[in-house]
Amino acid sequence: MKVVLYELVGKDDHRFSPYAWRSRLALAHKGLEATYEPCRLTDKDKIAFSQQERVPVLKDGDTVVPDSWAIACYLEDHYPDRPSLFGGPVGRGVARVVNAAADTQLIPAMARLILGDVFATIDPADREYFRKTREPRFGVTIEAIAAGRDSQRQPWLNALGPFRLVLKEQPFLSGTAPAYADYILFGTFQWARCTSPYPLLDRDDPIYAWREKMLDLFGGMGRKAKGYPVG
Amino acid sequence: MKVVLYELVGKDDHRFSPYAWRSRLALAHKGLEATYEPCRLTDKDKIAFSQQERVPVLKDGDTVVPDSWAIACYLEDHYPDRPSLFGGPVGRGVARVVNAAADTQLIPAMARLILGDVFATIDPADREYFRKTREPRFGVTIEAIAAGRDSQRQPWLNALGPFRLVLKEQPFLSGTAPAYADYILFGTFQWARCTSPYPLLDRDDPIYAWREKMLDLFGGMGRKAKGYPVG
Secondary structure: OOEEEEEEOOHHHOOOOHHHHHHHHHHHHOOOOEEEEEEOOOOHHHHHHHOOOOOOEEEEOOEEEEOHHHHHHHHHHHOOOOOOOOOOHHHHHHHHHHHHHHHHHHHHHHHHHHHHHHHHHOOHHHHHHHHHHHHHHHOOOHHHHHHOHHHHHHHHHHHOHHHHHHHHHOOEOOEOOOOHHHHHHHHHHHHHHOOOOOOOOOOOOHHHHHHHHHHHHHHHOOOOOOOOOOO | OOEEEEEEOEHHHOOOOHHHHHHHHHHHHOOOOEEEEEEOOOOHHHHHHHOOOOOOEEEEOOEEEEOHHHHHHHHHHHOOOOOOOOOOHHHHHHHHHHHHHHHHHHHHHHHHHHHHHHHHHEOHHHHHHHHHHHHHHHOOOHHHHHHOHHHHHHHHHHHOHHHHHHHHHOOEOOEOOOOHHHHHHHHHHHHHHOOOOOOOOOOOOHHHHHHHHHHHHHHHHHHHOOOOOOO
């Protein structure tokens, strides 16, 4: 039986959640076939079985796992004979630092560049909910964020500093081959790729070359996603 | 034959380098006895054998290794049968992200709180060199940094955000037991402990409790260091 990932969907079937992308890559890394069940932000009924209100949610037989970090840990523990996402308990511990840095630093910094485009990409039925929940986080309107984004590109590039330094020295965050820490960072970039044409990286940035390699993984899974091929 | 770590020394034998502390803990983790050779910032002759000008430098028989990250990798590769610093290649890859975050985000943020105290702790013979090399990095005098530090405490606490989030959920950055990623963050705190009484953390911060555990490791190695017991 295939596992099912319930994930955010926008208009025209854009699948842009940075968290769902972490889970998508983790499933592919484990070689698990999955079906993807689209949910709008306001489709809370569709995931009521998970007893919480946020996607992604993984359903594997009778097991229900919400939250991308918990999903990665579940896959690692439940499918231990398949390629490891963390390379062991120390690697899992430290990957959580990358997860927390993406959640608290990278996603907010990226939001200041693409939130207007994300708003334009969500399903029209979700717009009111999106505005009501997101604007208080930033203290300004979505339109004000969109208008000011050019001034926020340098802070975004600065927030990537540690990742850039590492990718100058080694091919992937996880060393010589990609693993979950890479999927965390890549998921963040897929959020943009699937919603926004805004240029997020300079071509000579080591992160740009890494992202190209990540887009090629698993038969070009990330590259084929509905979105904007540059940026 | 014991390994030798050449490390920075201040006045009254204060050993405060955040990078040397990473190496000190790594040596203890590997169960290696070491001697510590103090070097002032301007004692470039003393480490001329390493063909570069920065401490820490590790000397293990005929092998000479400068740079704390390279030292950790050397110890891991050369003493593979002793407790692992990284838990494997994926863990090593991802620990480098923590290393880069400490170097580019945490140390500069902490410097804005303690640089005046560091200046007061270095050997008087190093003061001119220290001022000449550090002030251009900040674009202001050491005294101006010291005078403005209270306004920089919140940015420092914000920079710790990802680490705080992780340490709310698990005992160490490396999972259930400390490893090199923890030594990186702890080394940063030892820089402050050995130079400054400034309070860096609130007592209810999960990082505070983690730091207490780290101070107890290896017979209280960090706690016994010459410095300031609170902060």
